[in-house]
Amino acid sequence: MQKLVQETHYTKEQSEHTQQTPVHIVDSIMGAGKTSWSIQFMNEADPDKNFLYITPLLSETQRVKEGVTNRKFATPVPKGKNKGKFINLKELIVNDRDIASTHALFQKADEELIDLIKAGNYTLILDEAMEVVEECKLLKDDFQWLYDSGMVKVDKDTGLISWNREGKYQDTRYKDIKTLAESENLYFFENKVLFWTFPISVFKAFKEVYVMTYLFQCQQQKYYYDMYNLEYSYKAVQKLPTGEYTLINHKNKEPYDKTAIKSLINIYEGKLNNIGDDKTAFSKSWSGKKQNKHLIEKLQKNITTYFKNNVKTPTELNMWTCYKAYVPKLKGKGYTKGFIACNARATNAFKEKESLAYTVNRFMNPYEKKFFISKGVEVNEDMCALSELIQWIWRSQIRDGKPINLYIPSKRMRTLLKDYLESEW
Incomplete structure (x- = not known):
């Protein structure tokens, strides 16, 4: 069978139309007040403005609906057999409603939705970068x-x-x-x-776009913007003496003093880490190799030992993660119910968790990495892994300034975190 493409040369895609939509990356550490700023911003905005607030989880839309008191936000719901949430989203836009919805629904954007957004006076607030x-x-x-x-x-x-x-x-x-x-x-x-x-034209259809995240420089959405030559500015949230929030140029923000954060994280150092010295240990491909079957069994015993003998915290305070396919092999008494997906973000639902086990060694999909590089985009695989790890850790009680215990058997991931805690960025 003849190959579909004999020779392919990849270059950066040029946009069809000149970009006019201001895109702002609000890049601040978790707990800096990004959501609080966005609620304040929407409360104070001109009544003629419409907002589309997009967050990873449906449960997080409630915080916006309750916090923005000067507007009445709607959440798309299915209406009848042939009218799902996506159709209702379009109907809400037609009626100029302020809308709070999820990444999953927004990712279904099609040409009709793009045209509807263009016809409205919508500002997008994207809570956390999304899979694009x-x-x-x-x-x-x-x-x-x-x-x-x-x-x-x-x-x-x-x-x-x-x-x-x-x-x-x-x-x-x-x-x-x-x-x-x-x-x-x-x-x-x-x-x-x-x-x-994801259609780049969606972002260009809004009057203004705000992406609220942390470490955007190493996230997929940043690479995607660069691939399409979409321009964006870096901002940071700053809390004023009055208790209000404002946005400043990111380069003018104060360096993060991680001394307090570092003191809250008790990283396990001991023989349970011996299993993860190999650079690729606990990566998705490593976990799937037959020759590592007994090492997977050893990891399960190490997790059990960590929770039972090292930290000795009650089951309800334990939190752990691995690649979903390996949950049946790694679950155990005293922590199974505390599983939280390794890509979890933008949720406060687990802020009581005190002891954590992170058994993932994150690498980019090799084809995805090569795809971006082929478009002339620079990628940083280690920073991508670090970004996801930090987001996961901040689902726990550290977000409220409380100490946590942390087991990271992968030497690579543990080193990335320790280096981060010593840095000023």
Whole structure:
């Protein structure tokens, strides 16, 4: 079978239209007051402005709905058999409502939603950077059929996939591929991987955009913005003597004094760490290798020992994580119910947790990493891993200034955290 693309050269994509939407990255450490600032900002905003507040979890929309007293926020709900949340989101925008919703629903954005946002007077507040590039699962033979039948074309320079609207196979089971290709959000990479990218035109449809996060410089959304040459400014939250919050230029913020934070984290140092000296130990690929089966069993015993004999905290105060596929192999008495996904963020639901076990060694998807690099974007894999680790730790009681115990068996991840705690950024 002939390859779809014989030779591909990747360059940065140029935007179709000149960007006019101001995009602000509000980059401040957890607990600095980003959400408090956003609530204040929306309360004080001109009544003619409309807001779309997007957060990772549905439960977190309630804080905004209760905190913004000068506006009445709505949350999309399904209405009838053929009217799901996404349709209701569009109806709310048509009616100029202020809306609080989730990353998952927002990621479904299509051309109609983009046009509706453009027609409104909407400001986007994005609580935490979101997944904007994903591997699209499609069997290679299926894609080969779409290519051979003339339904899709692949740009030899960019890898961008386009859909042939004149082709004879319009109504197929590949409607999802058709939708992505028509909105120019699908790429073919290295003759084997399809990548979906969130429509960059969504961000350009708003009057203004605020992304509230920490360590944006090493997050996927930053690489995505750079790939599309989307300009953004760095801001930081500052609390005033009056108790109010304001935004300042990020370069003018005071360096973070991590002395207090460092004193709150009791990082385990002992023989239970011996299992994680290898650089790739506990990575997703390492965990899946048959030869590491007994090491996985040893890790499970180490986690149990840590909670039972080292920290001795009650079950309800224990928190742990691993790759989801390995929960059945690593769960154990005294901590199983305290599992929290390693990519958890923007939630206060676990702020009573005192003792933590982080058994993940995070690396970027190798194809995703190569995909960004092929677009001329610099990536920092270690910083990406550190960013996710810090976000996970801050789900615990440290967010309230209370001490925590922490077991990180991966030497790589433990070193990244310790280096961070010694730094001023």
